[in-house]
Amino acid sequence: KAGVTQTPRYLIKTRGQQVTLSCSPISGHRSVSWYQQTPGQGLQFLFEYFSETQRNKGNFPGRFSGRQFSNSRSEMNVSTLELGDSALYLCASSLGRRDRGFRPLSGNTIYFGEGSWLTVV
Amino acid sequence: DAKTTQPTSMDCAEGRAANLPCNHSTISGNEYVYWYRQIHSQGPQYIIHGLKNNETNEMASLIITEDRKSSTLILPHATLRDTAVYYCIVRVLSGGSYIPTFGRGTSLIVHP
Numbered sequence: 001k002a003g004v005t006q007t008p009r010y011l012i013k014t015r016g017q018q019v020t021l022s023c024s025p026i027s028g029h030r031s032v033s034w035y036q037q038t039p040g041q042g043l044q045f046l047f048e049y050f051s052e053t054q055r056n057k058g059n060f061p062g063r064f065s066g067r068q069f070s071n072s073r074s075e076m077n078v079s080t081l082e083l084g085d086s087a088l089y090l091c092a093s094s095l096g097r098r099d100r101g102f103r104p105l106s107g108n109t110i111y112f113g114e115g116s117w118l119t120v121v
Numbered sequence: 122d123a124k125t126t127q128p129t130s131m132d133c134a135e136g137r138a139a140n141l142p143c144n145h146s147t148i149s150g151n152e153y154v155y156w157y158r159q160i161h162s163q164g165p166q167y168i169i170h171g172l173k174n175n176e177t178n179e180m181a182s183l184i185i186t187e188d189r190k191s192s193t194l195i196l197p198h199a200t201l202r203d204t205a206v207y208y209c210i211v212r213v214l215s216g217g218s219y220i221p222t223f224g225r226g227t228s229l230i231v232h233p
Contacts, residue, residue, distance in 0.1 A: 004164075033218075043165075043223040056218040090164050109155070110221065112164035 002027065004093050004113035012119045018079040021116045023091030025072050031055075031096025032074040033110065034066055037088040046089075049074055050096045081120045088115045124148065124211040130228040133203075139196040141227050143209030146190040154185060155212065155221070156194050158205040165208065165223075168194065199231045 005024040013019050025032050033048040033056075045058040049068035066076040072093075078085055094110040126144040133139040145154060153172050157165040169176055169183045171192070176183040182195040196203055208226040212219035 006164075042225065043221075045220045045222075048218050056216040056220070058220075088162075088164075092164075108219065109167060109170060111167055112157075115164045117162070 006091050006113040006116050010117045013081050017081050020075055020077045021089055023074045025093030029093035030072050031094045033092050034076050035090040083120050086120045088117055090115045125209045127209055127227045132230045133199045135231055135233050139199040141194040141207050144191045145211050148189055148211050152211050154192050155210045157208045160205045201231050204231045
């Protein structure tokens with residue numbers, strides 16, 4: 001079956017602009033999470049969505065936002081772009097299963113997409 | 122911070138087994154060990170994961186020590202296309218979700 005699909009694959013933006021990235025999860029996966037990867041900071045968690053609700057958020061400024069649609073597809077938006085926002089943005093999906101206590105199952109495997117390369121000039 | 126420690130780099134001859142070690146001495150009882158690899162400019166690719174028992178799939182084998190404080194990923198017959206950065210991760214429970222924390226990984230170079 002198809003993997004996690006991200007669009008666009010590459011894009012160049014100017015400082016001050018905003019950008020929207022799209023992610024289609026693996027069919028049947030309800031959890032979508034976003035990450036930023038840079039050479040200096042490595043791979044950092046941005047946020048996670050499940051059933052159209054943000055379930056968790058990393059330590060990023062409010063310029064970074066996201067949403068999830070009823071079909072589990074997700075978008076992330078970065079407003080007022082800065083040069084430091086240049087990075088590989090990765091989307092990952094998983095089943096998002098929880099136990100009866102609504103605790104996340106540590107065995108939920110997450111699968112990453114190929115990423116969107118954003119360059120801010 | 123990543124909960125795992127891996128060597129920075131390793132190399133392996135094509136056709137030989139590549140054994141990549143990982144230390145995760147603070148792992149707790151219900152946490153899985155996951156392995157991913159990342160080829161330059163691509164997203165991390167899932168390889169394998171395990172809890173207590175050794176695991177094998179079409180890509181690799183995972184050997185976990187009895188005390189679960191370390192593990193080894195084995196690529197039985199490495200090819201040039203296996204050259205990548207390999208990440209061993211134990212996901213951190215934070216804010217109600219298991220968040221993967223990637224360290225620097227092991228850069229594996231497979232040479233002819």
